[in-house]
Amino acid sequence: MASPYEGPVQSLVDELGRLPGIGPKSAQRIAFYLLKAAPEDAKRLAKAVVEAKERVSWCRRCFNFAEGEFCVYCRDDRRDPSVLCVVEEPRDIVAVERTQEYRGRYHVLLGAISPIEGIGPEQLKIKELLSRVGDEGVKEVILATNPNIEGEATAMYLARLLKPLGLRVTRIASGLPVGGDLEYADEVTLGRALEGRREVDA
Numbered sequence: 001m002a003s004p005y006e007g008p009v010q011s012l013v014d015e016l017g018r019l020p021g022i023g024p025k026s027a028q029r030i031a032f033y034l035l036k037a038a039p040e041d042a043k044r045l046a047k048a049v050v051e052a053k054e055r056v057s058w059c060r061r062c063f064n065f066a067e068g069e070f071c072v073y074c075r076d077d078r079r080d081p082s083v084l085c086v087v088e089e090p091r092d093i094v095a096v097e098r099t100q101e102y103r104g105r106y107h108v109l110l111g112a113i114s115p116i117e118g119i120g121p122e123q124l125k126i127k128e129l130l131s132r133v134g135d136e137g138v139k140e141v142i143l144a145t146n147p148n149i150e151g152e153a154t155a156m157y158l159a160r161l162l163k164p165l166g167l168r169v170t171r172i173a174s175g176l177p178v179g180g181d182l183e184y185a186d187e188v189t190l191g192r193a194l195e196g197r198r199e200v201d202a
């Protein structure tokens with residue numbers, strides 16, 4: 001099918017349609033919204049995208065988003081360095097922080113093991129996790145990957161690597177909606193899941 005719109009409109013629809021969770025209809029709706037919006041509103045959005053891309057990268061230690069070398073949690077001396085909470089994505093840190101139950105540090109894997117999508121352990125920040133555990137005097141690793149097939153497989157894989165190192169390795173408790181993502185869990189449920197975390201048998 002030929003593109004129904006002229007050059008710049010079609011490019012905008014195409015670019016928006018590449019975003020996760022945005023189907024063709026939503027892409028059109030957002031494009032028209034932006035075209036109708038006041039120029040300064042549209043420019044503010046464009047500027048936010050450009051600035052975020054220029055100024056934000058990955059924390060050198062935990063792979064959270066960071067402005068500069070290290071993220072806010074790695075820079076904060078009040079956080080307990082002996083506990084590491086392992087999550088799949090930076091957005092999961094936001095979910096854990098919302099519970100106000102956690103005062104340790106984080107490690108972001110930047111994904112989960114998924115044979116279907118061709119994602120193996122070597123594509124995740126697992127090597128980096130292992131070297132942190134050795135270097136930073138970590139005593140407990142909390143596996144807070146998502147409660148779905150990929151997240152469980154990743155947690156089991158990590159538990160098998162970490163347990164022989166003599167650490168406490170825990171998994172957030174069940175009670176989270178199975179198949180879901182951490183980010184959709186409300187803070188009370190996730191807070192309970194953290195508190196009720198259990199030692200992993202691997």
Ligand code: ZN
Pocket residue numbers: 059060061062063064070071072073074075
């Ligand atoms: Zn960090």
